[in-house]
Amino acid sequence: MTGPLTVWAPDGLPEVRTGDDLVAVMAPALAGLQDGDVVVVTSKIVSKAEGRVVAATDREQAITDETVRVVATREHPGGTTRIVENRLGLVMAAAGVDASNTPEGTILLLPLDPDASARTIRAGLQRRLGVRLGVVVTDTAGRPWRQGVTDLAIGAAGVAVTDDLRGQRDTFGRVLTATVTAVADEIAAAAELVKGKSAGRPVAVVRGLGHLLTDDDGPGARSLVRLGPDDMFAQGSAEAYAQGWADAQSRDSDSALERS
Numbered sequence: 001m002t003g004p005l006t007v008w009a010p011d012g013l014p015e016v017r018t019g020d021d022l023v024a025v026m027a028p029a030l031a032g033l034q035d036g037d038v039v040v041v042t043s044k045i046v047s048k049a050e051g052r053v054v055a056a057t058d059r060e061q062a063i064t065d066e067t068v069r070v071v072a073t074r075e076h077p078g079g080t081t082r083i084v085e086n087r088l089g090l091v092m093a094a095a096g097v098d099a100s101n102t103p104e105g106t107i108l109l110l111p112l113d114p115d116a117s118a119r120t121i122r123a124g125l126q127r128r129l130g131v132r133l134g135v136v137v138t139d140t141a142g143r144p145w146r147q148g149v150t151d152l153a154i155g156a157a158g159v160a161v162t163d164d165l166r167g168q169r170d171t172f173g174r175v176l177t178a179t180v181t182a183v184a185d186e187i188a189a190a191a192e193l194v195k196g197k198s199a200g201r202p203v204a205v206v207r208g209l210g211h212l213l214t215d216d217d218g219p220g221a222r223s224l225v226r227l228g229p230d231d232m233f234a235q236g237s238a239e240a241y242a243q244g245w246a247d248a249q250s251r252d253s254d255s256a257l258e259r260s
Helices: 022-030 043-049 056-066 114-129 183-195 237-259
Strands: 006-008 038-042 053-055 067-076 079-086 091-093 106-108 134-143 146-157 203-207
Touching: 006 183, 022 038, 022 043, 022 114, 022 203, 038 043, 038 114, 038 183, 043 106, 043 114, 043 134, 043 146, 053 056, 056 067, 056 079, 056 106, 067 237, 091 134, 114 134, 114 146, 134 183, 146 183, 183 203
Parallel strands: 038 134
Antiparallel strands: 006 203, 038 203, 053 106, 067 079, 079 091, 134 146
16 A cells, blocks of 8 residues: 555445345445545345345244354353354354344345445446446454454455465565465455444445556455365364264274274
């Protein structure tokens, strides 16, 4: 970044409902955008516009339906918390199913394809406002070993999602070998500082990151997901211990059969 970074959340956006054209809803509040701005959109209004709303009574079933892998399950006085990998490859509590900032009696599922949603929003805003933009779609998640939650990028278009510093030198001249910064997540977190969870401002603008914009839509936020062999923490501690115990028992049984 070569200049100052400015982040703000415009007022005046109406309540979003199923079937709304998000570009038409957001454009009046974004009339002053400039080339190089990044528009950061809370996934909740994307989900609402795309009809990803279900009855609150179906919450547990909705979590199950959105789950492709259970990472950890914990019982507590308030019920059960499930940390799972959802259909988007994201690992988060309750598969991202959320009851906040939605009408009473309803819950929201995450968008079916947040990268595609970001691409649609970007194309529509650029066409309507005549400026070159990036778009990031965000959601809130907890993090292992850290208290609290933060916003992260679940969809992106027109903006680099990482900044690969490998091969560059630090201030002492040492070559960086592992540093790849998740800039889309940093943009999401910065935007959340001005949007807030209860202020009714689901869209923010980040100005000063024009060097991160891409001519095409770019790789999207899905490329940030770390799964498979790269995931060193694919299970919760209790689940990993139980699986290790079961594997050891199985090996013992196999050995006994071979000796008999």
